[in-house]
Amino acid sequence: MRLEHFIAARKPSTIPEAPSDPISRLIERRWGAVLAADVVEYSRLTSLNEERTYFLYKAHRHELIDPKIVEHGARFVKSTGDGILAEFGTAIDAARCAIQVQQSMAERCKDEASDHRIVFRIGLSCGMIIADSEDVYGHEVNVAARLQTIAPPGGIAMTGEVAQTIRCTLHLPLEDLGMQQFRNMCRTVHVFQCQFLGNGDS
Amino acid sequence: MRLEHFIAARKPSTIPEAPSDPISRLIERRWGAVLAADVVEYSRLTSLNEERTYFLYKAHRHELIDPKIVEHGARFVKSTGDGILAEFGTAIDAARCAIQVQQSMAERCKDEASDHRIVFRIGLSCGMIIADSEDVYGHEVNVAARLQTIAPPGGIAMTGEVAQTIRCTLHLPLEDLGMQQFRNMCRTVHVFQCQFLGNGDS
Numbered sequence: 477m478r479l480e481h482f483i484a485a486r487k488p489s490t491i492p493e494a495p496s497d498p499i500s501r502l503i504e505r506r507w508g509a510v511l512a513a514d515v516v517e518y519s520r521l522t523s524l525n526e527e528r529t530y531f532l533y534k535a536h537r538h539e540l541i542d543p544k545i546v547e548h549g550a551r552f553v554k555s556t557g558d559g560i561l562a563e564f565g566t567a568i569d570a571a572r573c574a575i576q577v578q579q580s581m582a583e584r585c586k587d588e589a590s591d592h593r594i595v596f597r598i599g600l601s602c603g604m605i606i607a608d609s610e611d612v613y614g615h616e617v618n619v620a621a622r623l624q625t626i627a628p629p630g631g632i633a634m635t636g637e638v639a640q641t642i643r644c645t646l647h648l649p650l651e652d653l654g655m656q657q658f659r660n661m662c663r664t665v666h667v668f669q670c671q672f673l674g675n676g677d678s
Numbered sequence: 679m680r681l682e683h684f685i686a687a688r689k690p691s692t693i694p695e696a697p698s699d700p701i702s703r704l705i706e707r708r709w710g711a712v713l714a715a716d717v718v719e720y721s722r723l724t725s726l727n728e729e730r731t732y733f734l735y736k737a738h739r740h741e742l743i744d745p746k747i748v749e750h751g752a753r754f755v756k757s758t759g760d761g762i763l764a765e766f767g768t769a770i771d772a773a774r775c776a777i778q779v780q781q782s783m784a785e786r787c788k789d790e791a792s793d794h795r796i797v798f799r800i801g802l803s804c805g806m807i808i809a810d811s812e813d814v815y816g817h818e819v820n821v822a823a824r825l826q827t828i829a830p831p832g833g834i835a836m837t838g839e840v841a842q843t844i845r846c847t848l849h850l851p852l853e854d855l856g857m858q859q860f861r862n863m864c865r866t867v868h869v870f871q872c873q874f875l876g877n878g879d880s
Contacts, residue, residue: 503729519820523864527705530808530815555813556758557823606732611757613732618721621759662725 508551508612509570509602509638510620514559516595516629524592532594533558540580548573552612563612567602567641574598574632575648578672582630599623600634619665622658628671636666710753710814711772711804711840712822716761718797718831726794734796735760742782750775754814765814769804769843776800776834777850780874784832801825802836821867824860830873838868
């Protein structure tokens with residue numbers, strides 16, 4: 477059902493009580509693996525040189541990241557200004573995309589001065605999300621965005637569910653960071669991370 | 679010039695030295711007023727009730743915020759998951775939009791329980807920005823996003839330039855917060871804020 481339909485059906489000043497009320501049946505939910513990527517210290521890089529930062533960021537996006545996201549079959553992609561939010565059909569697709577991006581970024585930037593280098597952090601989460609024509613929403617989207625902020629520069633932070641799913645397929649060296657409590661989130665999150673050598677910041 | 683053209687023109691491993699090099703002439707710059715709006719404690723609201731938060735947020739967007747943004751002639755709008763980034767041709771248009779949104783939100787939500795209420799923070803900035811077909815970029819965009827994080831719930835934080843521009847036209851009671859240093863930004867920002875009564879959180 478399109479968003480406009482259930483917006484029009486809403487009675488003003490009535491707060492629906494999910495999950496038992498009719499609203500939950502009007503919201504499109506699907507299982508998805510969410511990848512959130514952002515540039516480390518983007519504001520500092522922009523302050524140093526706005527145009528060069530923009531240019532290099534867009535070059536990495538168009539030459540590497542966007543093609544990788546397409547290659548791994550993302551169902552939804554949006555720009556977050558200094559990064560990307562993408563949703564994939566499987567955690568393995570999302571993780572493969574993240575790994576290939578970070579490995580290629582380390583190679584692309586190895587000769588650049590570390591204080592001017594574009595380095596990405598990536599967060600991965602998976603579970604039920606809410607999707608409409610404009611964006612993706614829900615707890616797992618928020619978790620991926622938070623994981624991105626604590627990921628090592630040039631590395632990946634992921635939930636326990638993503639780690640369990642990819643463990644036997646991708647053979648990635650994962651560090652268990654234990655249960656983490658993020659501000660304003662009711663549930664703790666089991667976090668694993670991996671770093672990639674050659675990045676200079678890791 | 680389209681992004682693809684200067685991406686294709688880029689020589690790999692050459693870091694352009696803006697502003698004197700040819701790259702600066704290939705980037706589209708324009709003056710713009712940037713409005714960044716986000717929901718206060720969106721992760722907490724999502725943790726409490728994912729579907730209701732999504733539904734109420736979308737209702738406020740479609741019934742109030744999106745029409746206001748269109749009404750005031752925004753040139754660029756994008757969803758930020760729990761908010762909006764919009765660019766206007768004048769600071770007065772951006773400020774009028776922000777004021778009308780916050781005044782209407784206070785009215786719309788006055789009967790809702792304060793711990794379940796959707797409340798927006800808004801940041802306003804203006805100056806030269808970088809724009810392409812996908813997004814807007816640059817220092818002023820980052821400043822608007824940071825101002826949004828320190829704005830009072832239900833209120834607006836803005837740069838000194840926005841405050842000077844709107845002062846004689848909109849007659850808004852502005853509080854001078856002085857020069858603020860944001861993390862990872864080389865320049866300090868003169869910040870003004872205004873609050874709106876009836877919000878419960880202000």
